[in-house]
Amino acid sequence: MQRKEKHALCWGIAQLSVMCGSALWLLGENHFPLSWRLYLCALSLAIGMAGYWSGTQFFIGKLRMIQVRWLAPGILLASGVFCFLWNVDNAWLIPGSTTALGLIMLWAGWKLVCVQNHYRVLGFTLMLRGGFNLLSAANFSPDWFIIWFTVTSFLKVMSMLGLVYAVLDEIQQRYGRTIDSLSHGFLIRDRRGFVQVANERCARLLGFNNAQELIGLHVCDLLPNLTRDMADQYFRRFEAEGVQFPLTDTAVVKLRGGNSLPVEMLGSPYVERGQLFGLIQLLDISERKKKDDLLYQAARIDPVTGFFNRHALSARLEQELAKAAADGRECAVLFIDLDKFKRVNDSFGHAAGDELLRTAAGRLHTLLRPADVLARFGGDEFIVVIPQLSPGSAEQMAADCAAEIIKAMGKGFELSYHAISVTAGIGIACYPAHGSDSESLVRNADIAMYEAKKAGRGEQRVFNDAMNAAAKDGLVIDGALRGAIAAGEFYLVYQAITNSHTGKLTKVEALLRWNSSLLGPVSPDRFIPVAEDSGIIIELGTWVLEQACRQMGTWKQSVLDDVTISINVSAWQLADPGFVELVSQALIRNRLAPHQLELELTERVLIEDAANVQAVLAQLRALGVGISLDDFGTGYSSLSYLTQFHLNTLKIDRAFVMDIEHSERSNNLVHAIIAMGHSLGLQLVAEGVETAGQAAILEKMGCHYLQGYHIARPISPDDLLRFADLRVGQAPAPYSDYAI
Missing domain, CATH: 3.30.450.20 (PAS domain)
Known part of the structure; x- marks a missing residue:
């Protein structure tokens, strides 16, 4: 039954063979000749002895394959020897058989007693049986037959039961050890x-x-x-x-x-x-x-700050909204974006950036209530959830919290032995006024945050529907921008900039226009911010640079041969490592002198990454390209920019020019800007000149150049060429005579 229990098989064959030999000798007298009976009995005895020997050897683990191969020849040899001896004198038949079995059983019992302590009873039983067989062989007489038969049968049964027990115990131990292992x-x-x-x-x-x-x-x-x-x-x-x-x-x-x-x-x-x-x-x-808990934590906890990440925030916010809906209460979401974080990473490394995030998160956490939720949304963005607020109090509570956060961030941070100034823009969305689910609330708070950043640094804004409309418009424009350059939907127009004293056309500003196949004409104030947010502004700025320089090349050998062309440049372009080389190649390809190109920057561009901007502007100045500061007076208007960045031209914003005739304050302010520009050796351009009176006042103040509808509107290259031809060789005249 158990093929692995070969000792049981061998012992069973041995016992069966001995029994068959005994029965054959006692019952086969009338059925077999004596010679056959002798031989078959000898064969049975040999098989029985071989079975007990091989079974015992296998049981104690010492049976070898070479021994198995010699079993059959050994059995045949032994049976031949027994048959020969019995033929010589058959009186040896019973004593000889009994002695042979007794010896093999004594040996088997002794082996079991010595090797397997657990089977000593079986070993001693076999030794008793073997000893009794030897005793019987030496003193056997017919008078002792009943006693001999009884004792032999008892010992035989005991040894057979012992052999069965040994097999079963081996199986039990095997499975027991398997289970225990x-x-x-x-x-x-x-x-x-x-x-x-x-x-x-x-x-x-x-x-x-x-x-x-x-x-x-x-x-x-x-x-x-x-x-x-x-x-x-x-x-x-x-x-x-x-x-x-x-x-x-x-x-x-x-x-x-x-x-x-x-x-x-x-x-x-x-x-x-x-x-x-x-x-x-x-x-x-x-x-x-433990590993699952670590994975769960990794899936929910931001590894840098130790607070919730975006996924955990979404689940927690949904829970808070469900509680607020059930209790009739409100909830506020603050979307916080840190300024200057990229500059910290670039200047001090990502380790310092991570330290800034940890410190900022810790500072935020100290301002919150125990029930409030803080999460890092990604990059330098954090979200604060203020739950369980009384009806009608969410906006005010959120605004107060935002003010405290802006104040706390404005205290600065110590990183790598440097004092770092960091501000934050915060957008606010409230439940249920601005959304009923976590996704819409976070999205609307994000929209409000962008509006806050447009307003300047350290600002906060509460979401309203107008912002959403602007955001949706931005998405539509962003989709339409993709492929607009390849489709040829952009074109440039040029606005004249003239000398305020002579009226001579000395400069032109290239202005980008977009006629979308999907949206129709789209004004720059709609698509430029979207292009900057999406990064398309780099590709778009490259196209403008190439087109403007190419146009200047076509004006060679005309009245516009030595005109300076001015184009607007974004912070994204200045951050591009290949920008200076791009400018140089554009000038070379179109055979333009470097002084014929002037790049216009806004104050915001200067403050985004001052160190990098300063390095790029130094390379452009070394190239010979002019640098102009656009819309001066509408931004931060830090006078340090005028010396720090070594500008060539200052453009006075139209907001000051438009009231110069009727507002003494505007008049005095423009006059002060012009005087300051003169003292710094800057060229001055007044934007938004729309009347002859404005032009006259600016000329008298000493403004070098004028730009505006009173001079000329933005026009096509051919119209600008005709406009320039009209002014060649003419004496200065009222600007209204030449306005287009």
Whole structure:
């Protein structure tokens, strides 16, 4: 039955062969000739002896393949020798056979006693049987036959039972050791819940000294929190139809000592003697649970700041909104964006940037209530959720919190022994006024944050529907911008800039226009901010530079041969490492002198990344290209820019020029700007000149150049060429005579 139990097979064959030989000798007298009986009995004896020998050798682990190969020849040789001896004198038949079996049994018993302590009873039984056989062979007489037969039968039965026990015990030990060697707990329970089998690992897991202590206990005795009803209900699952095995469950079980153990239970049914049992494996998943907890934390916690990340924020915000809806309360979301973070990373490295984020997050956390939620949304963006607010109080509460945050961020940070000034722009959206779900609230707070950043540094804005309309318009424009350059939808117009004293056309400004195939004409104030946010401004600025320089090349040998062309440049372009080379190549390709190109920057461009901008402008000045500061007076108007960046031209914003005739304050301010420009050696251009009176006042103040509708509107290259031709060779005249 068990092919691995070859000792059982050998012992069984040996016993069967001996019995067959005895029966053949006693009952075969009338059926076989004496010579055949002798030979068959000799063969049976040889097979019996070989069976006991090989079975014992296999049992103690010393049977070798070479010995197996010599068994058959040995049996034939031994049977031949026995047959020959008995033919010579058949009086040796019974004593000889008994002696041979006795010797082999003595040897087998001695081997078992010496090698396997567990089988000493079996070994001694075989030795007694062998000894009795030898004693019988020496003193056998017919008078002792009944005694001999009784004792022999008893010893034979005992040895056979011992051999059966040895086989079964080997099987039991094998499976017992297999179960004990398992790295997880294992037990077998019956229908009533009592433990029938358990291994040592299971005992240790459940806080017992050894497996034997578990045998006979009810599973409720092993797990204090388990009730009998729960144990019975679990067992009934083994009898349910269509169940896939093994049954897999995870639980945190309470042990006898009060400790908790997370386990995974694998259950399978097992039928023995017609009764259903449950095979239960217990796997200690403490380490796996720790790893799962770490993965769960990694999925929810930002590794830099230690606060919620975007995914955890979304889930938490949904919970807070559900509570607010159930309680009739409000909730506020603050979207916070730190300024200058990229500059910190570029200047001091990402480690310093991470330290700034950690410090900023810690500072934010100190300003919040225990119930408030702080999360890092990504990059230098944070979100604060203020939950459970009274109806009508969300906006004011959020605004007050935003003001405190802006104030706290404005105190500066110490990084790498440097004092870093960081400001924050904050957008606010409230539930239910600005959205009913987490996605819409975060999106609207983000929109409001961008509006705050447009207003300047350290600003906050509350979301309104107008912002949403602008954001949707931005999305539409962003989609239409993709491919607009390749489709040839952009073109340039040029606005004349004339000398205020002579009226001579000395400069032109190239202005970008877009006639979208989807949206029709789109004004620059709509698509330029979108292009900057999306990064398309770099590609667009490159196209403008190429087109403007190419146009200047076509004006060679005309009245516009020595005109300076001015184009606007964004911060994105200055941050591009290849920008200076791009400018140089554009001048070379179109055979333009460097002084014929002037790049216009806004104050915001100068302050975005001052160190990098200063380095790029130095390279452009070395190239010979002019630098102009556009819209002076409308931004931060820091006078340090005028010396720090070594500008060539200052353009006075139209907001001051338009009231110069009627506002003494505007008049005095423009006059002061012009005087300051003269003292710094800057060329001055007045924008938005729309009347002859404005032109006259500016000329008298000493402004060098004029630009505006009174001079000329933005026009096509051909119209600008005709406009220039009209002014060649003419004496200065009122600007209204030449206005286009």
